[in-house]
Amino acid sequence: MGTAQGSLRNEPILQMEHINSEEAVDFECPICFQSLERPVKTQCGHVFCQECHSRNFHASDGKCPICRKDTSFTEQRAMDIEEQMMTKKANCRGCDTQVCLMDMRAHTQTCSKYLEEYGPALDAYTPPQPTPASYSTIETIGWTFTCPYCQEANYDVEDLVTHCCTHHSHDYRRVVCPICALMPWGDPNYYSRNFLTHLRLRHQFDYEHFVDFSQDEELMLQDTILNSFQDCAQIPF
Structure with missing residues (x-):
């Protein structure tokens, strides 16, 4: 007994x-x-969730979504990344609780403050089913937006995301999202706790091409992603 206790x-x-x-x-x-899940590292050195890589491989003819170089369907598991995630913790963006990186994805799926800020995680593997309203479009109206950090103007959605992530990656001020503020459901007085992550999660598409304003935000977001996915990947449904 003593030997076993000493060993422990x-x-x-x-x-x-x-x-x-x-x-x-x-x-x-x-x-x-989201936090990496069963990460794999491509031949070009980029890291993705195993399921995300598999889905992207079929949708983009085997091209890496970051550098567009060729990848293999059976890329190596990034065990070094997984081991690091087991020994590192970070604060949840919603509730500020310290969580092990390996558990962060599961935590954010149930964290009420995170869900209030960013909404539920979008399923990267199975696109949502379309509704009849998803085929309604509106006329392109050429929206432009002003950076809430430096007040530079005349950015479209894509350029605003690129500008903020490139030039304001270390700015943690709470700001109003200029894109959401113009939407019928938007609140021009709501200050995002993490604007850069909000941009990356919510605004990786251009609203003006597929939006149907008769839908609520979540349904519109799902339908827009579906239309964009079908348009780019040309996958029949």
């Missing part, structure tokens, strides 16, 4: 390293924008 006392205790939100982004999948 001699086992190393796993030390958790706390990292900030900027460092935690390195452990997020650039396809689903």
Whole structure:
């Protein structure tokens, strides 16, 4: 008995390293924008969830979504990344609780404050089913937006996302999303706690091409993603 207890006392205790939100982004999948799940590393050196990579491989003719280089369907599991995630923790963007990176995806799926800010995670594997309203379009009206950080104007949605992520990646001020503020459901007085993540999760498409304003925000978002996915991937449904 004494020998067994002594053996337990001699086992190393796993030390958790706390990292900030900027460092935690390195452990997020650039396809689903969630913490990596069963990460794989492509031949070009980019890391994705295994399921996200498989889906993207079929949708983009085997091209990496970041650098457009050829990838293999059976890429190597990134065990080094997975091991790092087991020993690192970061603050949840919603409730600010410290969570192990391996558990962050599960945590955000049930964290009420995270869901209130960013909404439920979009399913990167199975596009939502269309509704009749998804085939309604509106005339392109050429919306432009002003950066809420530096007040530079005349950005379309794509350029605003690129500008903010490139020039304001270290700015953690709470700001109003200029895109949401113009929507019928938007609140021009609502300050996002993490605007950059909000942009990456919510505004990876241009609203003016597929929007049907008779729908609520969540249904419109799902239908827009479906139309965009079908348009780009040309996958029959």
